[in-house]
Amino acid sequence: MATKHLFLLPGDGIGPEAMAEVKKLISAMNAKLGSGFVTDEGLVGGCAFDAHGAAISDADMEKAMAADAVLFGAVGGPKWDAVPYEVRPEAGLLRLRKDMELFANLRPAICYPALAASSSLKQEVVEGLDILIVRELTGGVYFGEPKQIIDLGNGQKRGIDTQVYDTFEIERISGVAFELARTRKNHVTSMEKRNVMKSGVLWNEVVTQTHKARYSDVKLDHMLADAGGMQLVRWPKQFDVIVTDNLFGDMLSDIAAMLTGSIGMLPSASLGAPDAKTKKRKALYEPVHGSAPDIAGKGIANPIAMIASFAMCLRYSFGMVDEADKLEGAIAAVLDQGLRTKDIFSPGMTEVGTVEMGDAIIAKF
């Protein structure tokens, strides 16, 4: 099999612990299946700042750009709360997204049957839930200029951020959503605030046109983002694919994640456009959870979101659909077996640590 280059960025907090389980999995796949993964590793976030004063070094950025896929852990922690804005841990992640042009962020919110009871929502509301949030990731208020704090004198400052969306950005992200909907329940809901935001007016217009021109076989609904947030809480199963902008996507995907009972379970994929020649997409895979500094180093972090992110990597970057299915099946199997890390523990189950959970999944794989 061809060599597959993975660049690993474990980051801060529980990132390295979760990544360690994926490393074991990669070794096992190479040994047992000859999968041909070659890995290299770099620094991102607070640890990168500590090492060389930037949230990611240029050298590591180059490696990320050259890899077939990047696996990302998590960044941040109280240790770096006071570092300058430009080199704060999150800046590393934002640079990766922007420089690699990872405009399509796929965030599945799936409720594992074994965990349905641990959601704060009623079991019938979330059982069997399977929605996919397609979030625009390289535009909007995250990157628009001006973005600054101005000193107005007299003790007054002004903080400014700019939400900007161009037609082509909305077109390409909605294209991704419609394509993915065709492989699912064929239903897209687009969310914006067109009643307040001009970018929302344009968003609505371009999604509608893209639908009409190329995807009229897919069912399309529009919802105001605030109403969409409410509907997610009220009856999430009404949705299949949700497409929305960077900031609304940040909020809505976290809420969707929480519905499922544990954010420690959920993976994400961030994809670029297919290369004109090779058809390959740049890609980064990361768990939805953050760095959880309060539990870092204790060996109790849940590695499932990181492992499930690697399953998405197998599926989207290497077309290893069978292996991805098998890995997702292994996760479901250990949950059915009653294994639980602390964050998803409930009475009657067996509490295990990060390493045991990783080992159990690899054993079932």
Added chain:
Amino acid sequence: MATKHLFLLPGDGIGPEAMAEVKKLISAMNAKLGSGFVTDEGLVGGCAFDAHGAAISDADMEKAMAADAVLFGAVGGPKWDAVPYEVRPEAGLLRLRKDMELFANLRPAICYPALAASSSLKQEVVEGLDILIVRELTGGVYFGEPKQIIDLGNGQKRGIDTQVYDTFEIERISGVAFELARTRKNHVTSMEKRNVMKSGVLWNEVVTQTHKARYSDVKLDHMLADAGGMQLVRWPKQFDVIVTDNLFGDMLSDIAAMLTGSIGMLPSASLGAPDAKTKKRKALYEPVHGSAPDIAGKGIANPIAMIASFAMCLRYSFGMVDEADKLEGAIAAVLDQGLRTKDIFSPGMTEVGTVEMGDAIIAKF
């Protein structure tokens, strides 16, 4: 008693039906208690556009500015989906907020014991819930300039919105939150995205300073807005008062509202600064629900949010605390009695229409 001038703007959809119940209540209070309410009525939203081509006329704006308080129903509906952006129904509400300088939007999310079971969340998660979202209402991305769509040629357009916050705006809204927290559980959580937005950095800084300078007796926490959304869904009772910006407040208050089991129940108050001389605040009271065009005119809309908004009006604009308590008690009493409009109906309860619900509350008052 002194004359109390109320300006009523029922608006579109179910707005007029809900407002009709408040009008009955006002008449009853004048007749029975000599409360001295004088009402005038105007048009806002789609009906105002139909009548004179604007979402609110200058004449009605003047009346709103002069009144002791404005009662607002709801605006919008599919009939006006295609009207120009500048005169869309929502523009009437946004102009009222901006011209009256109603910077402080108070949105209580209270779970009525009788309705705890009808939430999509588990009963133990929402039972007894009582949080107050304090949303900044005259700044941020709602009003910042530039706000426009530019034609770039080649079939490309650019949609731009601008998030702007000045120190004084953050200071005054956090002051309101701290003051209100002192009358409650003395705990404020401030939410922003300081890891991505410069306005979030400033927000965080000013809230921290305001706390230190004037409200250090109140417990203050900071949370990223996306994490805040998750925590609202996971365990909402951890919050007392949440203070946040216009756009995050829009999303978070709707989500908080949905937790309680019915958005048809929840009121809001939008307040200006106290007048230097008279100490009176300009104020507008509105239900959190929208115009619900699908059920308008059928006599089935839930008038409780509108009536509860009037209770907030009694409390905040006229200092009629006993009457406000009594009215809120009357709402709880009819719910305990088993009366339900369609939106909150559950088996074993008695389904009633808008008018019957209004009558029942007035009878208990």
